[in-house]
Amino acid sequence: MRIFFDSSAFAKRYVREERSDAVLSWCDQATELCLSGIAPPEIISAFCRLQRENLITPLQYRHLKTMLMADIVDASICDLTPEVLRGTIIALENNILRGMDAIHIGSALALKADLFVTADARQCAAAEQAGLRVVQV
Numbered sequence: 727m728r729i730f731f732d733s734s735a736f737a738k739r740y741v742r743e744e745r746s747d748a749v750l751s752w753c754d755q756a757t758e759l760c761l762s763g764i765a766p767p768e769i770i771s772a773f774c775r776l777q778r779e780n781l782i783t784p785l786q787y788r789h790l791k792t793m794l795m796a797d798i799v800d801a802s803i804c805d806l807t808p809e810v811l812r813g814t815i816i817a818l819e820n821n822i823l824r825g826m827d828a829i830h831i832g833s834a835l836a837l838k839a840d841l842f843v844t845a846d847a848r849q850c851a852a853a854e855q856a857g858l859r860v861v862q863v
Contacts, residue, residue: 728802729756730839732830733768734846735863736761739797740769740790741776745845745863752843752861759801762810762833764826766798804833813856821852831856 729752731739738749753759770791777787804810806829813832817823823831827849834842835856842858844850850862 730834
């Protein structure tokens with residue numbers, strides 16, 4: 727199953743928080759992990775924030791970054807193509823969304839994901855409205 731993870735959901739794979747177990751379970755069920763090209767920078771940004779706030783050590787930061795980079799080697803990463811931009815713009819026009827959240831939806835549509843996994847309720851509703859099968863974690 728081609729499972730698309732937005733940044734908010736995929737970050738739970740690395741940083742233990744509520745619903746991390748669900749994300750790990752979906753990752754195990756995926757035959758193909760799918761991400762938008764914006765997901766790795768967004769997740770690294772979250773890791774950097776945790777380090778700045780002294781919630782993780784520099785060593786923990788490097789470990790998290792290494793794990794993320796190893797995982798994305800085999801993932802399907804969607805670039806910003808005209809197809810992605812079309813889906814993104816439609817999502818923005820039909821929903822109250824932030825631009826980056828809409829890019830995840832456009833990317834999932836372009837990758838023809840079987841399932842869209844997100845931790846964001848507003849994005850979840852917009853993804854469903856776009857025709858994606860959605861799980862909120």
